[in-house]
Amino acid sequence: MEKKIFILVVEDEPEVLDSIMRDISDFEAFFPIEMADTAEEARELIREILDRDDQVGLILCDHVLPGDNGVELLVEMQKSEETRKTRKVLITGQAGLKETVRAVNEAELRHYIAKPWEKEELISIVTEMLTDYVLENVRQPLRFMQILDGERIAEFIRKGGGLTDN
Amino acid sequence: MSKSKLAGLILGIAGFLMPLVVNFPGLSLAGHLAMSIFLMAAVFWMFETIPIYSTSILVIFFQVILLSTEGFITYSGGDYSPLPYTRFIATLADPIIILFLGGFVLADASVKYDFDKSMTRLLLSPFGTQPRYMILGLMTVTAFLSAFMSNTATTAMMITVILPIVAKMEPGDPARIGMALSIPFAANIGGIATPIGTPPNAVVIAALNQQGVDVAFSSWMLYATPLAIIMLFFAWQVLLRLYPPAVANIPLKLDGKLKKSRNAIILYVTFALTVILWVTEGLHGIRSAIVALIPVAVLTLTSAFEKQDIRKLPWEVLWLIAGGIALGISMKETGLAEWMVAAISWEKFSYLLLLAVFGAVALIMSNFLSNTVTASLLIPLAISLATSGILEGVFGMMMIGLVIALAASFAMVLPISTPPNAIAVSTGMVKTKNMISSGMIIGVTGLILILLMAIFYWPYII
Numbered sequence: 009m010e011k012k013i014f015i016l017v018v019e020d021e022p023e024v025l026d027s028i029m030r031d032i033s034d035f036e037a038f039f040p041i042e043m044a045d046t047a048e049e050a051r052e053l054i055r056e057i058l059d060r061d062d063q064v065g066l067i068l069c070d071h072v073l074p075g076d077n078g079v080e081l082l083v084e085m086q087k088s089e090e091t092r093k094t095r096k097v098l099i100t101g102q103a104g105l106k107e108t109v110r111a112v113n114e115a116e117l118r119h120y121i122a123k124p125w126e127k128e129e130l131i132s133i134v135t136e137m138l139t140d141y142v143l144e145n146v147r148q149p150l151r152f153m154q155i156l157d158g159e160r161i162a163e164f165i166r167k168g169g170g171l172t173d174n
Numbered sequence: 175m176s177k178s179k180l181a182g183l184i185l186g187i188a189g190f191l192m193p194l195v196v197n198f199p200g201l202s203l204a205g206h207l208a209m210s211i212f213l214m215a216a217v218f219w220m221f222e223t224i225p226i227y228s229t230s231i232l233v234i235f236f237q238v239i240l241l242s243t244e245g246f247i248t249y250s251g252g253d254y255s256p257l258p259y260t261r262f263i264a265t266l267a268d269p270i271i272i273l274f275l276g277g278f279v280l281a282d283a284s285v286k287y288d289f290d291k292s293m294t295r296l297l298l299s300p301f302g303t304q305p306r307y308m309i310l311g312l313m314t315v316t317a318f319l320s321a322f323m324s325n326t327a328t329t330a331m332m333i334t335v336i337l338p339i340v341a342k343m344e345p346g347d348p349a350r351i352g353m354a355l356s357i358p359f360a361a362n363i364g365g366i367a368t369p370i371g372t373p374p375n376a377v378v379i380a381a382l383n384q385q386g387v388d389v390a391f392s393s394w395m396l397y398a399t400p401l402a403i404i405m406l407f408f409a410w411q412v413l414l415r416l417y418p419p420a421v422a423n424i425p426l427k428l429d430g431k432l433k434k435s436r437n438a439i440i441l442y443v444t445f446a447l448t449v450i451l452w453v454t455e456g457l458h459g460i461r462s463a464i465v466a467l468i469p470v471a472v473l474t475l476t477s478a479f480e481k482q483d484i485r486k487l488p489w490e491v492l493w494l495i496a497g498g499i500a501l502g503i504s505m506k507e508t509g510l511a512e513w514m515v516a517a518i519s520w521e522k523f524s525y526l527l528l529l530a531v532f533g534a535v536a537l538i539m540s541n542f543l544s545n546t547v548t549a550s551l552l553i554p555l556a557i558s559l560a561t562s563g564i565l566e567g568v569f570g571m572m573m574i575g576l577v578i579a580l581a582a583s584f585a586m587v588l589p590i591s592t593p594p595n596a597i598a599v600s601t602g603m604v605k606t607k608n609m610i611s612s613g614m615i616i617g618v619t620g621l622i623l624i625l626l627m628a629i630f631y632w633p634y635i636i
Contacts, residue, residue: 150596150600153601163331165597166285167285171326172326174592
């Protein structure tokens with residue numbers, strides 16, 4: 009069995025969560041999506057996913073959450089061996105400069121999405137992030153070619169990754 | 175472990191044990207052991223219980239411990255005089271392996287300096303922007319590159335070229351499918367054109383070499399390149415008929431420019447020199463495996479190709495080929511191949527029917543199996559048809575060798591048939607059913623053409 013690669017969405021406002029889910033629904037067939045509305049719930053989900061020997065490929069995380077905030081969750085994920093490779097995207101309407109700097113420095117934040125966003129923008133960020141993840145962590149990325157950045161995956165194979173003549 | 179892999183494991187072990195407990199009359203002890211190795215390899219290759227290159231390594235390992243003078247079994251007075259173990263491990267430095275090594279170094283260095291992309295820009299531009307000719311252009315470039323580079327890497331590179339083109343086409347334009355199929359088909363077809371085009375060619379040429387039959391680089395091209403060109407045009411026409419382009423023009427923009435660094439220029443010169451020496455082997459007589467050492471030497475001594483580049487070469491493909499060559503050696507030397515061939519009364523087959531049967535079996539098998547594996551399993555039997563006098567000597571050996579190698583490369587019906595096919599289907603532009611219908615037409619026509627060449631062309635030039 010191939011390991012499943014999950015997308016994790018952490019967002020406490022139901023309308024915003026709905027809109028994210030709607031925008032990224034095309035990915036669901038290849039990357040199962042899990043939702044959480046607090047950092048606490050996200051931690052549990054991550055634990056469950058890792059315990060099943062699956063992986064978290066991407067986390068889209070709201071900044072303001074009840075309890076621990078999004079930046080804290082991302083920094084914590086960065087510190088843990090198992091979730092260091094997960095691509096991390098912060099979604100927010102109002103992150104202060106200090107918080108943002110911390111997310112960049114300590115959580116290797118790859119992308120920052122300001123509310124409101126365009127659907128195309130979100131899709132292109134998710135595509136880019138998951139392609140990064142897959143090329144670094146999956147031995148045979150061919151099966152993701154049609155949903156992710158096909159050119160980058162083809163380029164990876166051209167350079168000798170994953171496939172050879174047989 | 176999946177069910178099919180588990181089934182393969184059990185069957186493979188059973189296959190290995192069977193000749194150890196069943197006594198086949200007329201077959202020596204060594205023949206029985208060679209059959210153990212053959213059955214195990216055939217099953218493991220078919221079920222891919224372990225990686226196919228790993229099966230090849232296992233073949234060599236068992237040959238060394240069971241069939242060599244240094245092995246565990248002492249052969250005395252029988253029909254088999256054991257070979258030194260060096261004979262089996264030397265397959266890894268067989269001239270054809272060295273030829274491939276040279277090809278790999280050239281190809282990987284080309285990728286490193288984007289020479290494949292530069293050539294694509296150069297060669298593609300004269301074909302213009304009309305979709306039908308653009309597809310012909312894509313196919314020509316793909317076939318040309320895959321004759322010298324790996325079919326897989328060529329396909330991957332060409333996919334990066336067509337993805338932006340296809341993205342600009344109307345979603346309903348049938349030419350999207352045609353274009354996406356044209357690349358893997360052209361890569362598969364281009365592979366037959368030269369000895370280094372694709373691994374099955376290597377297995378067949380090595381088996382012929384073992385019999386003392388030399389195949390010069392230029393001779394192979396003389397036999398196979400005309401077939402590749404005809405099939406390329408044919409495949410182009412098939413794709414145009416099945417998937418006629420809906421628009422008159424497609425904008426084509428290819429970014430990038432020729433690299434002009436010192437190392438890049440060293441590569442261009444080495445590439446040109448090597449290819450020229452290869453295709454003119456018939457004129458100067460320097461063996462292609464010796465020529466293949468030129469790129470290896472020049473590119474490494476100039477540091478155009480460095481240590482980390484050497485590490486990244488597809489070594490497992492060389493092991494895969496070596497295992498195929500080694501399997502042929504043990505089947506021949508122990509008398510197994512001859513014994514297996516003798517089990518069928520071939521006299522009832524006419525010469526042409528014999529070629530047709532081997533061609534059809536190769537075509538069908540390699541649609542489901544690796545092309546190299548197909549050639550490795552069939553060529554020992556084919557060779558012993560010739561050595562046991564059913565086929566006529568050297569000529570017969572050449573003919574059936576060509577038929578097997580070429581037919582194996584014309585298998586392109588399914589995504590699993592070849593890695594280029596897998597890449598094309600993975601883009602999502604092509605459905606498997608598109609590949610089945612067009613691949614079937616091309617495969618069957620290819621086989622018929624091979625047989626026509628066997629009647630009307632090769633006899634006059636071999």
